[in-house]
Amino acid sequence: MIHTTRSAPAVGFRDVHLAFDSEPVLEGVDLELEPGRTTVLLGPSGAGKTTLVRTLLGLYAPDSGETVVDGRAVASLRADELAALRRRTGVLLGGSSVYDASLFGSLSLFDNVAYPLRAARHPAADAETWRILHEFELAGHATALPSEVSAGQRRRAALARALITAPDLLVLDDPGPALDLHNRDAVVRSVRRRTTRSGATALVVMHDLELARALGDRVGVLLGGRIVADGPVDEVLGGIVTAADLDARFGVRAALPVATAAERAAVARRARRQGLGEAWLLMGVLFAMPAKLSLALGSGMLANPAL
Ligand SMILES: Nc1ncnc2c1ncn2[C@@H]1O[C@H](COP(=O)(O)OP(=O)(O)OP(=O)(O)O)[C@@H](O)[C@H]1O
Structure with a gap:
């Protein structure tokens, strides 16, 4: 396994808006990530989890507030500093479809997973790749393309690629879907080994x-x-088993966005305009069509009921 001597970064989201x-998504997020700890970010779909993660990767700049790594605001880093931060970060983007955003579709699983080490000209890139493919039970699929393996295998390959450089900052957006119980255990072991033994800082959505x-x-x-609860897992999730428990504790449903009267009116106006537009288009086509063609089309349709 690759070892590094760097110390893992402390990360802070400070009043991030x-x-x-002009539709607010993050409205004053405060959250601190400690080195050697895995912080799980929970929240309903559309809550802004990925958006928050993207401020950490320097993909979005907060409108106000700061996302800070080791005391430096990510949005203020120079291009070379941002590149250095990304090199020390293991990233798993969301998505378990055939076009998993974290994998190159034209490369085999082996080449995908080896990519970061080969790019860094690591002398043991291939040996390390085999090691991690074994760890994630993917060695038997090394030569397959991402489209030729299952969603769970793609997810594990993307995770293996995120972990292969022994990053000291892990940013994993939804590693869970498509993993069976056995593979979930393997993923948990792999991530925990990196945080507890190697002291990495991890944020997992x-x-x-x-x-x-x-x-x-x-x-x-x-x-x-906003972050409405933050603390040790047992404290925050104590007694919560179902979505209903989560709702009762945090008022999830009440916090979900609803369409305003103005948005409903805009949708209705657009639907009316589209309906009128389509009716005019149809009339235009019928009137503009030469008589012979419309006759031929009509008789063709009659002759072929499938049309
Ligand atoms: N580039 C964008 N342009 C406009 N709106 C966006 C953009 N990205 C995200 N949003 C909106 O911001 C809100 C939060 O999206 P985000 O992807 O951060 O949610 P999430 O909590 O990660 O959801 P999920 O759990 O479904 O992945 C959503 O309402 C989404 O439509």
Whole structure:
């Protein structure tokens, strides 16, 4: 296994605000990630978890507030500093489809997983790749393309690629879906080994309570643009088993966005305009069509009921 001597970074989200098209998504997020600890970020779909993660990767800059790594605001880093931060970060992006955002579709699983070490001209890149493929039970699929393996195998390959450089900052967006129980255990072991033994700082976005308990030291719950609960897993998730428990504790449903009267009116106006537009288009086509063609089309349709 690759070992590094760097110390893992402390990460802080400090009063982070971010809006898309003046729609606020993050409205003052405060969360601290400690080195050697895995912080699980929970929250309903659309709560802004991925958006928050992206501020840490320097993909989005907060409108106000800061996402800080080792005391430096990510948004203020120079290009070379941001590149250095990304090199020390193991990233798993969301998505378990055939086009998993974390994998190159035209490369085999082996070449995908080996990519970061080969790019860094690591002398033992291939040996390390075999080692981690074995760890994730993927060695038998080394030559397959991502589209030729299952969703769970793709997810594990993407995770193996995120971990192969022994990063001291792990940012994993939803590693859970498509993993069976056996592989979930393997993933939990692999991530925990990196945080507890190697002291990496980890932020893991997920929806799964069981996995959150198995993987996390701390949990932050993102709801309504803010962290509404943050603390040790047992404390924050104590007594919570079902989605209903989560709702009762944090008011998840009440915090979900609803369409405003103005948005409903805009949708209705657009639907009316589209309906009218389509009716005019149809009339235009019928009137503009030469008589012979419309006759031929009509008789063709009659002759072929499948048309
Ligand atoms: N590039 C973008 N442009 C406009 N709106 C966006 C953009 N990215 C995300 N959003 C909106 O921001 C909100 C939060 O999205 P985000 O992907 O961060 O949620 P999430 O908590 O990660 O959801 P999920 O659990 O479903 O992945 C959503 O309402 C989404 O539509």
